[in-house]
Amino acid sequence: MAFKLDAEPVDTQKPTVGRDVRETVGEVRVADPRVRCTDVNVHYGDKHAIKNISLDVGKGEVLAMIGPSGCGKSTFLRCLNRMNDTVRECRVTGEILLDGEDINASHIDVVPLRARVAMVFQKPNPFPKSIYENVAFGPRIHGLCNSKSDLDVVVESSLRKANLWDEVKDRLDDVGTGLSGGQQQRLCIARAIAIEPEVILMDEPCSALDPISTAKVEQLIEELRQQFSIVIVTHSMQQAARVSQRTAYFHMGDLIEVSETDRLFIKPRHQLTEDYITGRFG
Ligand SMILES: Nc1ncnc2c1ncn2[C@@H]1O[C@H](COP(=O)(O)OP(=O)(O)OP(=O)(O)O)[C@@H](O)[C@H]1O
Numbered sequence: 434m435a436f437k438l439d440a441e442p443v444d445t446q447k448p449t450v451g452r453d454v455r456e457t458v459g460e461v462r463v464a465d466p467r468v469r470c471t472d473v474n475v476h477y478g479d480k481h482a483i484k485n486i487s488l489d490v491g492k493g494e495v496l497a498m499i500g501p502s503g504c505g506k507s508t509f510l511r512c513l514n515r516m517n518d519t520v521r522e523c524r525v526t527g528e529i530l531l532d533g534e535d536i537n538a539s540h541i542d543v544v545p546l547r548a549r550v551a552m553v554f555q556k557p558n559p560f561p562k563s564i565y566e567n568v569a570f571g572p573r574i575h576g577l578c579n580s581k582s583d584l585d586v587v588v589e590s591s592l593r594k595a596n597l598w599d600e601v602k603d604r605l606d607d608v609g610t611g612l613s614g615g616q617q618q619r620l621c622i623a624r625a626i627a628i629e630p631e632v633i634l635m636d637e638p639c640s641a642l643d644p645i646s647t648a649k650v651e652q653l654i655e656e657l658r659q660q661f662s663i664v665i666v667t668h669s670m671q672q673a674a675r676v677s678q679r680t681a682y683f684h685m686g687d688l689i690e691v692s693e694t695d696r697l698f699i700k701p702r703h704q705l706t707e708d709y710i711t712g713r714f715g
Pocket residue numbers: 477480482500501502503504505506507508509520
C-alpha cells in the first residue's frame with residue numbers, strides 16, 4: 434500500500450526558512466491519513482513539552498521522528514495511544530483522530546485503543562511467560578480467538594510476520610526472556626502484531642540491539658509497512674533514512690520540518706533541520 438502526500442514538495446537548493454521561525458515547514462498532511470493530529474500541546478505541570486503540533490500518519494507509511502534529546506519525540510509518540518494518561522501532571526490538548534475518531538473523547542476506552550495503536554519500547558520487555566504465551570496473551574484477552582487452534586494459527590502467523598518463527602518453532606514453551614535481545618525485540622513485535630493493530634509505535638526499538646539484530650528489525654519494519662502504519666522514534670539518522678518514507682524533525686517541543694525522508698536529508702528547508710543533520714546541533 435502506498436501513501437501519497439497532499440501536495441508536491443517544492444524544490445529548493447538551500448534552507449529558505451531561518452532559525453527563528455517555529456511554524457512547521459513541509460508536508461504535515463497526507464492524502465489518506467490513518468492518524469490526524471491538530472494543534473496538539475502537552476504540558477508536564479508548567480513545562481510546555483509539545484507545542485501546537487499538527488501532523489498526519491499515512492496508511493502504509495513509516496514516519497520517523499528525529500531530533501535532539503528532550504525535544505519531545507517520545508512525548509508526542511505517547512500521545513498517539515494515550516500512554517501519557519499514566520503520567521501524573523501531564524495534560525494533553527488538541528485533537529488526535531484515529532480513522533476520524535477522536536481518541537481523547539470521554540467514551541474512548543484506552544484498552545482497545547492501545548490494541549489498535551500498539552507500542553514497542555526501547556528495551557525489549559517480554560512477559561516472564563513462554564514464547565507462545567507472550568504472543569497468545571493479547572488475542573486471548575481481546576477475545577480475538579475462539580479456540581486453541583485459532584490461537585495456534587495467530588501465534589504462528591504473528592511469529593512468521595516478525596521473522597522469528599524459524600528460530601523458535603521448536604521451543605515455543607521456553608520462556609521468552611531466555612531469547613537473545615534481538616529475538617526478544619522481534620517477540621515483542623510479534624506480540625504487538627498478534628492483536629491486529631492499525632498503527633505500531635516504536636520508541637527507539639533498536640537502541641539496545643547489535644547491528645545484525647538491528648538490520649533484522651529494520652527489514653521487518655519494511656515488511657510490516659505493507660499492513661500497518663508505523664511511527665518510529667530514532668536517534669539514528671541513518672536508521673530514519675533506511676526505514677521511513679517521511680521524517681519529522683523536532684526541536685525543543687516544536688515540529689520544525691516534515692518532509693519525504695530523502696528530501697529532508699538531502700535538501701532540508703529549515704535552517705534548524707540542516708544544523709541538526711549536519712551535526713551543528715544536538
Ligand atoms: N514524566 C515527565 N515529567 C516531567 N517532564 C517530562 C516527563 N517526561 C518528559 N518530560 C520532559 O519533556 C520534554 C520532552 O521529553 P521527551 O522524553 O519527550 O523527549 P525526547 O525527544 O523523547 O528525548 P530523548 O531523545 O532523550 O528520549 C523534556 O524536557 C523532558 O524533560
